[in-house]
Amino acid sequence: MNASPIPPEFDRQMMLRCLELARQALGKTAPNPLVGSVVVQDDYNIVGEGFHPGAGQPHAEVFALRDAGEQAKGATVYVNLEPCNHYGRTPPCTEALIKAKVAKVVVGMIDPNPLVAGQGVERLKQAGIEVIVGVEQEACQQLNEGFIHRILHHQPLGIFKYAMTLDGKIATTTGHSAWITSPTARQQVHQLRVACDAVIVGGNTVRRDNPHLTTHNQGKPNPLRVVMSRKLDLPLEANLWDIKEANTLVFTTKDADPDCQEQLQKKGVEVVVLSPLTPKTVMTHLYERQFLSVLWECGGTLAASAIAEGAIQKIWAFIAPKIIGGKTAPSPVGDLGLTQMNQALTLERVRLYSIGSDYLIEGYL
Ligand SMILES: NC(=O)c1ccc[n+]([C@@H]2O[C@H](COP(=O)([O-])OP(=O)(O)OC[C@H]3O[C@@H](n4cnc5c(N)ncnc54)[C@H](OP(=O)(O)O)[C@@H]3O)[C@@H](O)[C@H]2O)c1
Ligand SMILES: [Zn+2]
Numbered sequence: 001m002n003a004s005p006i007p008p009e010f011d012r013q014m015m016l017r018c019l020e021l022a023r024q025a026l027g028k029t030a031p032n033p034l035v036g037s038v039v040v041q042d043d044y045n046i047v048g049e050g051f052h053p054g055a056g057q058p059h060a061e062v063f064a065l066r067d068a069g070e071q072a073k074g075a076t077v078y079v080n081l082e083p084c085n086h087y088g089r090t091p092p093c094t095e096a097l098i099k100a101k102v103a104k105v106v107v108g109m110i111d112p113n114p115l116v117a118g119q120g121v122e123r124l125k126q127a128g129i130e131v132i133v134g135v136e137q138e139a140c141q142q143l144n145e146g147f148i149h150r151i152l153h154h155q156p157l158g159i160f161k162y163a164m165t166l167d168g169k170i171a172t173t174t175g176h177s178a179w180i181t182s183p184t185a186r187q188q189v190h191q192l193r194v195a196c197d198a199v200i201v202g203g204n205t206v207r208r209d210n211p212h213l214t215t216h217n218q219g220k221p222n223p224l225r226v227v228m229s230r231k232l233d234l235p236l237e238a239n240l241w242d243i244k245e246a247n248t249l250v251f252t253t254k255d256a257d258p259d260c261q262e263q264l265q266k267k268g269v270e271v272v273v274l275s276p277l278t279p280k281t282v283m284t285h286l287y288e289r290q291f292l293s294v295l296w297e298c299g300g301t302l303a304a305s306a307i308a309e310g311a312i313q314k315i316w317a318f319i320a321p322k323i324i325g326g327k328t329a330p331s332p333v334g335d336l337g338l339t340q341m342n343q344a345l346t347l348e349r350v351r352l353y354s355i356g357s358d359y360l361i362e363g364y365l
Pocket of ligand 2: 059060061083084092093094
């Protein structure tokens with residue numbers, strides 16, 4: 001077969017296919033990235049596909065090469081993240097690609113870890129394999145933004161999600177908040193949870209809203225449900241204490257009510273004492289648990305302290321075209337100590353989505 005040069009449009013299509021494959025393991029790979037791979041023969045035929053299912057299991061390239069078998073020889077391999085070149089829990093993918101005698105490798109983005117960045121590409125080039133880097137790079141970085149943040153900042157990516165009325169309220173003056181947005185938007189939230197490793201609220205939200213914080217079967221798995229409560233002045237019956245559906249972890253202080261602590265532990269809820277108990281110490285603990293991204297679904301008090309401590313990088317604001325009013329009705333972010341409008345935190349890379357009758361504004365701090 002005579003190979004004609006592969007057009008860039010085809011490369012982009014194949015990279016998007018890699019991302020689609022990678023997404024099949026959404027929420028299951030921490031601390032590893034989401035990676036998909038496609039093996040293509042010179043007649044533009046896909047002869048192998050694979051994705052990384054989770055830590056400790058083979059990488060995407062290995063599954064794709066296995067799927068392609070003998071047909072990997074002389075083929076082009078697409079992969080959204082630079083192939084690894086070091087012995088971790090599994091042997092390096094560069095060696096697997098060289099052994100399979102592939103002709104060309106198309107990489108979406110270089111490994112974000114500055115200590116190993118570029119080494120995989122170098123190794124492949126040394127072995128005489130043609131390498132192209134940067135196809136659909138932005139989409140590749142977007143899919144693995146939690147992984148990239150974790151590697152660069154040694155903290156999970158913090159996402160603050162809230163739902164507010166058009167007049168900027170997250171509850172009524174009495175604290176009632178079910179529901180601000182439409183069922184379509186709430187379903188979207190369930191899906192967003194699938195991509196996160198943990199969901200955090202404060203004690204007040206447990207007392208007021210009694211939330212479930214699950215994905216409601218929008219695709220497993222459920223993130224770890226996390227509560228921050230200083231004194232453990234919490235109800236003994238709550239949806240979060242039913243751990244049949246999802247696990248729950250409560251962070252508290254050494255001054256907490258020992259009875260409540262014991263009752264929670266009896267129900268299978270994990271209780272961890274942190275000193276001090278702050279959004280930052282919580283994120284450090286969750287980083288050590290290997291998490292990539294954490295969804296803050298708390299009220300304004302906790303959200304303000306999480307923003308002030310740098311625990312939040314991304315915002316998902318759901319806005320319902322409703323007005324509830326109320327001078328004392330709470331808003332999404334409590335006191336940040338800012339007094340001049342030119343001190344406002346300005347979001348970057350802002351996108352607006354329309355979801356049913358509501359809107360979602362996404363942006364980065
Ligand atoms: N519309 C929405 O998107 C949305 C989302 C969430 C909540 N809400 C509403 O928001 C209201 C609750 O707001 P809230 O601000 O009190 O939220 P919260 O999510 O309960 O956070 C505040 C609580 O966090 C705990 N906490 C632990 N460590 C903390 C720290 N270092 N800094 C700050 N808080 C810490 C405290 O719990 P302890 O008192 O137990 O110590 C505190 O009462 C409710 O009316 C709820 O309906 C709305
Ligand atoms: Zn690998």
